[in-house]
Amino acid sequence: MSSSVSLLCFCIPAVLLLVYSTSSVASTNGENETDRVALLGFKAKITHDPLGIMASWNRSVHFCGWYGVTCGRRHQRVTELNLSSLNLVGSISPHIGNLSFLRHLNLANNIFGGEIPMEICGLRRLERLILRNMSITGKIPLPLANLSSLEVLDLGDNSLQGPLQGVPPSIKFFSIAGNNISGQVLSFICGSNNLIFLDLSENNFSGKIPKCFGNFSSDLLVLNLGMNQFHGPLQVPPCSTEYFYIADNNISGEIPSSICNLNYLKDLDLSNNSLTGMLPKCLANFSNLRFLDLAMNRLHGPLQVPPSSTLFFSLAYNNFSGEIPSSICNLNYLQFLHLSYNSLSGMLPKCIGNFSNLLLYLDLAANQFHGPLQVPPSSTTFLSFADNNFSGEIPSSICRLNSLQYLYLFKNNISGTIPKCFGNFRNLSVLDLGNNNLHGSIPATCVEGNSLSRLDLNGNQLEGPLPRSLINCSNLEILNLGNNRINGSFPYWLENLEELRVLVLRRNRFSGPIPTPKARFPFPGLLVIDLSHNDFTGPLPTRYFQQFQAMMKEKTGEYYVVHVTITIKGVDFDVIKVLDIFAMIDLSYNQFRGEISESIGGLLHLTGLNFSHNHLTGHIPQAMGNLSNLEWLDLSSNKLVGSIPEQLVDLTFLEVLNLSFNELTGRIPQGKQFNTFGIESYKGNLGLCGFPLSKARGNDIIPALPLSEGDLSADVIFEWNIVLMGYASGLVIGVAIGYIMFQTGKPQWFVTNGGR
Numbered sequence: 087m088s089s090s091v092s093l094l095c096f097c098i099p100a101v102l103l104l105v106y107s108t109s110s111v112a113s114t115n116g117e118n119e120t121d122r123v124a125l126l127g128f129k130a131k132i133t134h135d136p137l138g139i140m141a142s143w144n145r146s147v148h149f150c151g152w153y154g155v156t157c158g159r160r161h162q163r164v165t166e167l168n169l170s171s172l173n174l175v176g177s178i179s180p181h182i183g184n185l186s187f188l189r190h191l192n193l194a195n196n197i198f199g200g201e202i203p204m205e206i207c208g209l210r211r212l213e214r215l216i217l218r219n220m221s222i223t224g225k226i227p228l229p230l231a232n233l234s235s236l237e238v239l240d241l242g243d244n245s246l247q248g249p250l251q252g253v254p255p256s257i258k259f260f261s262i263a264g265n266n267i268s269g270q271v272l273s274f275i276c277g278s279n280n281l282i283f284l285d286l287s288e289n290n291f292s293g294k295i296p297k298c299f300g301n302f303s304s305d306l307l308v309l310n311l312g313m314n315q316f317h318g319p320l321q322v323p324p325c326s327t328e329y330f331y332i333a334d335n336n337i338s339g340e341i342p343s344s345i346c347n348l349n350y351l352k353d354l355d356l357s358n359n360s361l362t363g364m365l366p367k368c369l370a371n372f373s374n375l376r377f378l379d380l381a382m383n384r385l386h387g388p389l390q391v392p393p394s395s396t397l398f399f400s401l402a403y404n405n406f407s408g409e410i411p412s413s414i415c416n417l418n419y420l421q422f423l424h425l426s427y428n429s430l431s432g433m434l435p436k437c438i439g440n441f442s443n444l445l446l447y448l449d450l451a452a453n454q455f456h457g458p459l460q461v462p463p464s465s466t467t468f469l470s471f472a473d474n475n476f477s478g479e480i481p482s483s484i485c486r487l488n489s490l491q492y493l494y495l496f497k498n499n500i501s502g503t504i505p506k507c508f509g510n511f512r513n514l515s516v517l518d519l520g521n522n523n524l525h526g527s528i529p530a531t532c533v534e535g536n537s538l539s540r541l542d543l544n545g546n547q548l549e550g551p552l553p554r555s556l557i558n559c560s561n562l563e564i565l566n567l568g569n570n571r572i573n574g575s576f577p578y579w580l581e582n583l584e585e586l587r588v589l590v591l592r593r594n595r596f597s598g599p600i601p602t603p604k605a606r607f608p609f610p611g612l613l614v615i616d617l618s619h620n621d622f623t624g625p626l627p628t629r630y631f632q633q634f635q636a637m638m639k640e641k642t643g644e645y646y647v648v649h650v651t652i653t654i655k656g657v658d659f660d661v662i663k664v665l666d667i668f669a670m671i672d673l674s675y676n677q678f679r680g681e682i683s684e685s686i687g688g689l690l691h692l693t694g695l696n697f698s699h700n701h702l703t704g705h706i707p708q709a710m711g712n713l714s715n716l717e718w719l720d721l722s723s724n725k726l727v728g729s730i731p732e733q734l735v736d737l738t739f740l741e742v743l744n745l746s747f748n749e750l751t752g753r754i755p756q757g758k759q760f761n762t763f764g765i766e767s768y769k770g771n772l773g774l775c776g777f778p779l780s781k782a783r784g785n786d787i788i789p790a791l792p793l794s795e796g797d798l799s800a801d802v803i804f805e806w807n808i809v810l811m812g813y814a815s816g817l818v819i820g821v822a823i824g825y826i827m828f829q830t831g832k833p834q835w836f837v838t839n840g841g842r
Contacts, residue, residue, distance in 0.1 A: 127181030
């Protein structure tokens with residue numbers, strides 16, 4: 087009896103335990119089934135899985151073992167889903183909202199189009215939501231601001247739009263950078279007292295920055311408001327801030343003195359705003375500063391040098407004046423120094439050569455420095471002293487810059503010869519020594535295996551023949567040797583340079599006929615060839631015209647930075663950027679003879695053509711009517727005969743036409759652009775008649791009055807204003823995308839904005 091009682095006593099608890107366990111398992115399995123179904127619903131919205139990641143999501147493995155899934159130990163519920171950077175394509179399934187234990191969701195760097203499902207806003211345990219770079223559209227769901235546990239919200243680099251309507255109060259990391267969010271940043275964001283990282287950059291926010299930004303928690307480390315449309319005064323964040331970016335806005339006024347309280351500041355970027363006033367003297371006291379960029383503002387006054395810890399220092403495009411302080415020699419860790427386009431003067435500190443071998447980039451262009459050049463350390467890869475008043479010879483110590491890739495010394499008063507060691511710089515991509523007083527011959531600048539893509543020696547006193555070593559410059563895109571004293575015959579051996587886009591030999595002493603090409607496809611990439619103001623003879627190079635492949639192709643819209651001069655109606659224009667939509671042939675002021683071939687009509691890409699001041703005969707080819715992109719045509723001062731082809735009327739982009747001083751006859755074509763050309767386009771052709779000549783005493787031509795240089799400039803201003811207005815209305819012209827400015831009485835023509 088006692089043993090039966092004992093057995094019963096033992097069995098009752100066991101049965102109860104079994105009943106409890108069975109009930110608990112059934113309950114857990116039911117909840118687990120919810121998560122499994124939710125995950126499979128998420129998988130169903132994946133339309134492309136290039137890595138086959140989702141193949142592991144099947145019944146043969148418990149879902150807690152599926153790739154990217156993490157479960158809690160106690161309840162076996164999904165707490166984390168991380169499928170970032172798997173190149174998945176699809177959309178975010180609303181089933182994601184059934185993962186009620188989810189704390190971390192990271193789907194970044196995939197392509198999940200569509201909107202953020204509202205069901206995500208029901209995940210009340212969610213702490214981290216990372217949906218960066220996923221091609222998401224629509225608005226940010228307002229209920230996200232009610233997720234009281236959310237600490238990390240990263241929606242950057244998507245296509246979200248609409249206003250920012252709220253921020254979770256618990257948020258520590260918040261990024262919506264790289265979207266199309268608009269409207270003002272309202273003060274509700276200041277209620278986020280736990281913020282450590284705030285990135286609103288690259289959106290369309292406008293209005294003023296809320297004053298409460300300075301009252302953020304003392305835990306704020308990163309504040310990035312760059313590339314928006316904020317305006318008004320600068321608001322300084324709390325003293326805890328280490329990284330402060332507000333570049334590319336419309337912030338105005340002076341830099342507040344309260345910025346001196348940012349004792350932990352490491353990076354400060356206020357570039358491309360409208361800040362005025364002088365630099366705070368406290369800049370030197372930021373003992374942790376590494377990055378300082380105040381470029382492209384309206385700051386003025388003397389230069390203030392940051393602390394010795396600085397790696398990046400840019401004050402370019404401001405109005406700073408005076409000399410560079412000697413304290414700049416204390417920047418022992420400097421890697422990037424950019425002070426171009428200011429009004430700095432004086433001589434360069436000699437310590438520039440003593441900077442540490444960390445220095446990579448040094449740009450002091452477009453200031454008023456004078457005296458001898460100072461050579462930076464051998465680590466330098468970019469060096470620009472252009473557009474100053476430096477004098478003397480190029481120091482031999484420049485030969486130690488074995489890592490140099492870009493060297494700009496143009497527009498100074500540098501004399502002497504070109505160092506031969508430049509030919510040994512295998513990494514050198516750009517060598518621009520234009521507009522100086524260099525003399526002597528051009529050294530062998532291209533050893534085999536070099537990287538040279540641009541060689542500009544324009545506007546010096548160089549002489550002698552071209553070095554044959556240029557044929558080794560297989561990467562050469564721009565060769566500008568204009569305005570020197572170089573002699574010899576046409577360098578046909580350059581025709582094998584497949585990358586060459588711009589060839590300028592104008593105003594030199596080249597002579598003789600241009601031979602027939604030796605290569606099957608000579609100069610295949612050439613877009614600009616300027617041989618004007620030389621002594622070339624013989625017929626026009628028709629065989630080359632038939633083979634200029636790049637001038638026959640469609641436009642690509644790329645551009646090549648170069649400094650060339652183009653003559654239009656006797657006026658020299660300095661072109662700063664030559665677009666790939668811009669193709670030009672200038673053979674003017676030579677001794678070419680014979681007829682113009684019909685093959686010229688195959689160069690459909692051609693924007694400008696100048697054969698003026700030669701001894702050309704015969705008719706104007708009718709095929710020129712095929713040059714639908716032509717914007718200026720100058721055939722003046724030749725011996726052309728016959729009538730003006732009617733086909734030229736179809737050149738609707740033609741803005742400059744000069745056929746003067748030939749032997750043309752017949753009636754001038756009418757219509758379209760021809761109705762805009764004046765008497766100057768036709769004078770010196772006694773056999774022409776019709777508008778505009780009929781307005782001048784029958785068919786007689788009123789002699790043009792001599793113009794002073796000032797009058798000529800005024801005439802050019804008037805004409806090019808018309809050209810620019812025409813372009814704005816969609817008619818013309820790809821060449822004059824930029825603007826005209828006048829210096830020393832001559833127009834400077836900038837194709838696209840920006841300078842040199």
